[in-house]
Structures are given as structure tokens and as C-alpha cells.
Amino acid sequence: MPFHQFEIFPVCGSMITDSVPLPIEYLQPECHGTIVEMCGQPCQMQRLAELGIRQGCKVRMVCQGEPCLICIEGRRISLRLGDSADIFVIPAAG
């Protein structure tokens, strides 16, 4: 997982200088982002996709933490993936 090599800070869109993918749980409340990579156990990936969480989707963080509450296409989904999967997002600028 190459993204783990980055040092991660809690980030909101306005702080982004470049397209640095972040684990979804680091997205600050009310910040938007786009899912750029998902990795983990195949069945977990399939389940996420069935719920509408897939690469290219725009997300908004409603409540940060573990579990976190995200909003995808108007639907709120609570999420705690643990070690079974990782979702990386690029926060939107502005």
C-alpha cells in the first residue's frame, strides 16, 4: 500500500496544495473529496461497491471518527473498516 508512506495530517480542502490521497477517516467534517483508490479483502470491496462506495465517487464527511459518517450521493453511510479495507480520497479544493 504505497499511500501509507505519506505522513498524514487532518486535512480539509483549503489546506491541500496538491492531489495527495488520504485515508477517508482523515477527511475533516464538512469537507468534500473524491475516492481515488480502494484496497482490501475482495468480499469487503464488493460489499462497499454494492453500497455505492466506489472509485470516482464524491464523498462528504459528516462526522469524523471511528466509525465515521460519510455522505455519498445524498446517502449517509456509517463506516468502520478496521484492517479489512482502506479507502483513499483526494480532498476537494476550496
Add this chain to the structure above:
Amino acid sequence: MPPDTTSKDARVVALIGNPNTGKSSLFNALCGMNARVGNYPGVTVEQKVGRLSGTAEIIDVIDLPGTYSLAARSADEAVAVNVLSGEIPQQAKPEVAIVILDAANVERNLYLFSQIYELGLPVIVVMNMWDRVTSEGLTVNAELLSQRLGVPVVCTSANKRKGIDELKKTIEKTLRSPSATPQSEQFARAMFPSVFHDEVKQLTEWLESQGRKPSTYQVDRLLIDSDGHFQKLICQSGLPDIATKIDEARLRLQTAGCKVPMFETKARYAWVRKLIDGAVVRQESRSASPSDRIDRWLTHRWVGMLFFVFVMFIVFQSITLFAKFPMDGIQWLQAQASSGVEAVLDPGALRSLIVDGVIGGVGGVIVFLPQIAILFLFIAILEDCGYMARAAFVMDKLMTTVGLSGKSFLPLMSSFACAVPGIMATRTIESRKDRMVTLLIAPLMSCSARLPVYVLMVSAFVPDTKYAGGWITLQGMVLMFMQSLGAMVAIPVAWLLKKFFFPGEPATFLMELHSYKWPSPVVIYQRVWERLVSFVVRAGTLIFCTSILVWAAVYFPGDHMSLDAAVAQLEERQSEVSEMIAKQPPAPRGSEPATEDPSIANMQSKIDEAQELVNQQRSKLIEGSFLGMVGHRIEPLVKPLGWDWKIGVAVVASFPAREVIIATLGTIYSLGSDQDENSQGLQHQMQIAEWPNDGKPVFSLATALSIMVFFALCAQCSATLMTIRRETNSWRWPIFSFVYMTTLAYIGAWLTYQCFRFWS
């Protein structure tokens, strides 16, 4: 009455959709019958069948559990797949699949549609919650979607009963015209690459050579779903090489650039995107909705938790504050019924059976109907407005500390109403280990059958102290503590079970939280009514039978001739006194009535003598009865808990169903004490009960708390144990539950009594 399973002469259609697409509301609107409707995933865990109302033909509707996909992983999702594939024995395969989509979330919902379409069944698409399309700033062209899909599309708002007649007509029309059958084979071919179909063909041929005849759809799922439902089934059926064959096929697919299972989701979403292009337009919203703003507080780690505790506090305070008046009314009716029977029948076995067995037993349980109604009212409101799913979210953090996930919270919360649906709701938990732990701790949650026991003990033995101007009561707080005790004990029990029996990391937590909405009065009414009817039916059947048996065990084998004679003499004297009082001239206005008539006073003392004789006779008879004999045998076992033999036998009799204790105590005390018109029912009888040797009261605060703790922790429900047996397919787990809970209950009750006996 609607059928439990579909009838032979009926046409069968099935309702299927993602969780919370309003499927159960649509089912109610179509069939006009009750079904549970919730705002969290997986509330419909049982298959429900109803009959379509207002149609020429007999059409049965199967309400399938909500699922996001036909790639079944949980037992709940497997039910949906099995029904649609016609694999449920004695259940006709549905002729039409009605796929319900959330009109405001078409894209994700069409994913499931694409899987159902491949099954080869005629399909009707229902765009439910149509009213939300405009309120959420969407544009959906249903006609264009219908053309592209090649199936009828009907727009409905089931909770407002809109579009229901059109849907009924469409169902009838689709059943009449078999030409509506889709070209599912071509659809599937176009969806996936040819390399996948070659592998499916190869695997099908191999399975056929092994004497199996799987459908193309089953082989598709065998290849796609890693460790899925069909793979588990076929591996268990004794084909040793199947796992290797599947792995080899998946490896070849991966080499060809078709990575299992993600190629499926990619292909289906690509199809969906193409399909809705120009037909569904969503306006990008960057601002938080009202639900988001509420969620920021209610799903907050600490605020959310405090709010949950506050909500529970309000619920239990309300039960004590608002149930008193209707409860007094029911008690008054019970007393009137007893007096009515006593006025008509002479003392004897029949009168004793009706007054002591039926009215004293069943009536004692019915008295608690108001409390149960208030509890269910709150649960229904919290479920319907969408708060329960938030509570699960908040609780996930806490649940992970004992190795479970927030998904376990919903079945556990259901168990506060009744453990049976709670245990069945564990089917929605995908992880087997989490499911087993949840299932084993669910009976510890304080179900509605425990509530009458707590209310009886709390109102009789906990001081009626009030705080904050009467809005907070000590009785309410004790009640809340007792209702929470099982849940508190469940925490270490879950930890131990997870540590020693089902080790592993907590399962991931993925759950959709729907927007808050005002609870629907119709839905609330339906749910509360359904629960109350089931409580009354239970009181009228199981508790009625047990009451009769307990009455017989207390009444026989004694000779009641002398008691009946003593009762007849007592009643004769009582009626004489009443007549004497009636014949007295009325006292002049403004003066005190002449109460001290010597002849009346003389008669009153004779009544007291007769009453004493009756009491002696009753005590003698009850001591020598079958129940008395058993009670004395078990007394050494229950005495350390502060109980006399009467409480002991009442607890033993309540092992099939815990609310039986009220009926049993009602019968024992009704038969064994001086119940006159001034008696205040069972509560009063218990307050005046004394130990025969030293005359001290049997019931103290310590005894009442010890009984409540025993009931909070004990597995006194045959229906729950049978449900655990059914869900685990083994006798091992119900026996395990019974043993661990009964041991916990005995130790808990003993500790409570020993701590409080010096206090009170």
C-alpha cells in the same frame, strides 16, 4: 386472515429491494396487513406473505428481506436469493419480481435490479418515495427508464398510499402477459466479458458430470462471490474438488484481466451509468441537510451517548408516571369481575377456578398492559423517526470494546421488546462469530415480559419518593436500573464469549443511516397494536393454561368441604351486616351517622372470627397441596435468596414464560389469604405476607430486589430457547444459554439479597 405461506391456487409475486426503500410500507399498502417498518437495515428478517387486496385473481405477495445484492453473505440475504430461485421447499417460485427502488437513489438501487433481471423472472420496477425526488432536487424521467429497461416502471409514495392502484393493475397485467419475460440470458451475456462465460460453461459441464444440475445464475455466483452462499452450500454437499476448480477458474479470470469479484461491480455500475444517463439528473448539493445538522450532535461520541442515556431515562420515567391511572382502572375491573362471579356462584371448586385461577392469574398479567403499551410506543417512535440507527452508530464504539460491532446493537435493542425477534434479527450480521455472541447475549436484554415483574416489585416495595417537583421518581430510577441491568451484565458476558468461544477481530461496520422523518402515526399505531395483541394472546393462551395448572396444583388434593362451609358462613354474615346497615334510618343532615350500633358491632366481631377460620383453613389447605409439597422441598434452595416456598414455586413455574410468576403469585395469594372487597390485589397480599415461624414480613426491599435481579438475568422463556435452537441448528447453544443465565441469576440474586438484607 392472510396466509403464512402462499396458497396453491394463488399467483405469487415477490417484493425485493434495498433496505429502507419503503418495502414494508408498500407491502402494507398492497395487502392491507401489518408488517414491521423500520428505519434501519434488516428489520424485515422473516419472510412475510400477504394477499393482494382488490384484485380479480388471488395474488399472494412475498415480502423478502431487504438486500443490497444477490451476492448473499448473511442468512437474511440468502432467504431472498432462495425464494427468487424457487429453492424454498413448499414455496412456489414467484411469477413476478417487484423490484423497489428508492426514487431518490436510483443509481445504487439499479445494481440489485440488474442481478434480479438475470434470474429470468418478469420484473416490475417500483420507484418508491417518489415525493422525495422533488424535495431532494432530483429530476427522474421514469418513462425513459422504462423504455431503456424494457420493463414497466411505476412511481409510488407508499406511505401516502399514492400510485398503489396503478401498481396493482401493472401486477395483474404482467401476470396475464407472459411476453413480459425479459431476455435475461442476453442481458447477462452483454454485461460480462466472454472469458467469464467460457469459465461458467466449463464449470457447469464439470458440475453436470458430477451429477449436479445448477442454474447458470448459481454458477455465476459460485465464480464471483468469494466464500459466498452458493460456494458454502456446494462445498458442504460433498464435492471435494469443487473448491480447487473454483480457485483455478478465478485465477484464469484474473490472468485474463477479469479480477474477481470487482469485475462484476465495475460492469454493473458501467451499465447503470449508461442507463440513467439523461434520465436521472442530480443537482450537486454542497451544503449540509437538516439531517446532517442533527447528526452532527446525535452521532457525536459524547453528546450522542449522553442523549441516548437521556432518551432511555425519559422512557422509563414515563412508564412509571403515565401508566398508573389506566393500571388502576384495569385493577378495578378485575375486582368487579371477581365480585360479580362471587355473587353468582356458591363457594366451591368452580368459583375458586374462575376467581383465583383465571381472574387472579390472567388478570394479574393484563394489568401491565399500559406499561407495555408505553414501552412499545417509545420504541416504535424511535425506530420510525430514524433515531435507532443513530443509536447503533453511537454504540459501535462501545460495542467494539467487547469485540462486537454496532450491527449487533439493533438486534439487542429489539430484544428489549422481545428476545425472539431480536435473535432472528441477528441474521443481518454477516460475521458468524459476532452473530453467535449477539444471539447468546440477546436474552439478557430486559424484554417486555420482565417489565410486569419489575413494576409489581417496585411499586410494592420501593419507597414512592419523588424529586424535582414530582417529575423524577425513585421508583422510576429503580425501574430503569433493572431494565438496564441485563445490558450491563451482557458487556462482560459478551467479552468472555468473544475471548474464549468466538475469538477474532470485531467485524467491519457498514450501515446506511436514513434521513430523519416525522414518525408516521399509522406505522406507530400498527406496531404498538401488533405487540399488544400478541401480549394479550399470550396471556389468554400460555398464561391462561399455566394459571389453570397452578390453580389445580394449589387446590388439590385437599378436602375443601370445611373451607367452603366457612366461606359460606362468612359471606352470610357479611350480607347480614350489609342488610342491617341498609335498614338503619338515615342520619339527620349535618350530624354524624350512627356507626356504633351494638348489634352491628357484635356481628362484625363474628365476621372477624369467621374470617380467621377461613384463613386458617386456607393456609392448611395450601400447605398440604401439591404445590405446597413441592415448595417445601425446594425451600432450602431458595431461602438463601430471601424467598419463601411460595416465591420459590412461583419462580419455578415461570421457567416456561417469566410473566407467569405474576399469575402464579396471584393464584397462590388469592387462594391462601383473606381477599375481601377492601383488598388492593396482589401487591397488598404480598406486603402483608409473613414467615410462619417468626411473623416477620416475607417481602422486604432486599427480597424484592433479589427477585428482580433473578428475573433480569435468568433464561425463563421457552420461546427464546427454541428460537436459539432453530437459529443455531443445535441444542448445544440453548442449553448453554439456559445454564449460564440461570447460574448468573442465582448468584446475582444471592449477592443482592445478602447486600440489602442488612440495609433494609
